[in-house]
Amino acid sequence: MSTFRHPGLAEPRNKEEWRRYRDSRAPEQPAMPPYKEYLKLSDDDKDDLNEDRDNYHSALAIIDTFQVKRLHYLMERRMKANARRAAGARAGLVFDGPPTVGKSTLVKLFAARYERRLRRKHPERFQDGYESNGMVIDYTPVVYLSIPARATPKDLSVLLADYLGMVQRGRDTQTDITNHVLSVLSDVGTELVIIDDVHFLDMSAKEGRVVNDHLKYIANETAATFVYTGVDLEKSGLFLEGQAASRATQTSGRNTRYPVRKFGCKTAQEKLEWAETVKALEDTLVLYRHRPGQLVKLCSYFYDRTDGSICALTDLFRESAIEAVTSGEEAITRKLMDRIEISEYAQATYRKVVQQRRQKAAAGSKVAAS
Structure with a gap:
């Protein structure tokens, strides 16, 4: 069973924080002197070694469980299927499950590995001054966004703009920001967009349904694979629209829901x-x-x-x-x-x-x- 380690970091809110997460590594396993020698260490040396061990244990290993391997395979397969798809909405994935089963961790882990693989295969894209279609761009293949509670459509566009490092003007409307975001996502080569904590959208309220529609619009206009995570999404309005419970949304028609379960x-x-x-x-x-x-x-x-x-x-x-x-x-x-x-x-x-x-x-x- 393979493992992957990284130090504990806050949730990425922009591309710089995402890159720190992507490039982070756990502390190396401390060298352990024989126990008799350990007992003879000075108090300071013993304290230093114990602190190194505490840091190592705190980072701990992220385990490639059977479920993680399966869901990573499905994400990779979906991205390959979308890679050269004709213009239009791509098929996405929805990971749905109870809290504390590791949904956010598994999608971030996949995204970090995916981007590192791109860096290995195409190092030139990650260099300063990289040009694409006649423009110098900051190549950003992955976008990770965690939905805050009570987000409005404009909030969502602003969060995406902030993640991408876009300069915004106070007089910009929601449409202005959204159109600019869509242009930048295309220019910087975004291939994977992760929308985490979708359950924070209150679909019972008008505002939640409006944000859901806004999410669908962005996904429709972006040549990237969208992955959503959340709690109890099957029963939420994410997959339904209007008042009829049997009326499926575009979200359910274009995305595959996979349950993420406890052991x-x-x-x-x-x-x-x-x-x-x-x-x-x-x-x-x-x-x-x-x-x-x-x-x-x-x-x-x-x-x-x-x-x-x-x-x-x-x-x-x-x-x-x-x-x-x-x-x-x-x-x-x-x-x-x-x-x-x-x-x-x-x-x-x-x-x-x-x-x-x-x-x-x-x-x-x-x-x-x-």
């Missing part, structure tokens, strides 16, 4: 995929008393703690590894993890699991006693 833990295949993910994370640990494979044995516990959420799982690994270094325990154990609290949703789910098991055990005891 399961019922079938043999689901358990295998979960165990592989736990092992891939375990293999990144730099702890003196960690024994390879000891955490794979706790797969059921990890599932109970996280409810199959990849975000909750990585949070639990990060904090547990840092706790193991800080406390001097140098290994992640169930006892240590019981001290770690992650998201409220994960904690509440775990409490429910524990309570159900206690009730089941109590019921079993009563049956045995009778």
Whole structure:
């Protein structure tokens, strides 16, 4: 199972921040002296090494799970299908699923890898002074936009303009900005546009439907593949228009919806995929008393703690590894993890699991006693 690492960064709001994300790399794995030598280090040297380990564990690995590989393949296939398509709206993709399943991470990861591949194949496009169609352009193959709550059509165009670094005039109308954005997207060679957090569009309100229409217009007029992510989009107005629930929108007619799910833990295949993910994370640990494979044995516990959420799982690994270094325990154990609290949703789910098991055990005891 391959991994890809990058340091934690804020959500990109413009092309410069996107490029920092694209080019970011996680800290190198610290060199670990033998444990006896580690204990003899001065306080300062030991503190420096522990800080390096904390930074390394904080970055953690992004795991190429089966789901990530599948969805990346579908994104690449769709982009290839759109590459030389005739003028007009391209077919896009919609990734829909509950929170904390890694939707935003998987699309950003694909986009970063895609752009780095372009840089390898066409380094000249990324040089200062690159000319295309007789113009010097700042080649921008990827646009990433996170939708804010209560966005208006003009807000959306302004966000795109800001991302592209366009100079705007105070008297520009929504149409002026949108037309300029469309021209720049074409000029700078944009091939992939990611619209994240589409669920923030309130489709029950007139403003939300207007923004949805504006999104469709931009997608129709852009020679790029659009990818949308959000929560519970199948039931939202993103795929419906007008008052009739059966009336499909252009969004549903031109885009393919793919569900992004939490890990399961019922079938043999689901358990295998979960165990592989736990092992891939375990293999990144730099702890003196960690024994390879000891955490794979706790797969059921990890599932109970996280409810199959990849975000909750990585949070639990990060904090547990840092706790193991800080406390001097140098290994992640169930006892240590019981001290770690992650998201409220994960904690509440775990409490429910524990309570159900206690009730089941109590019921079993009563049956045995009778």
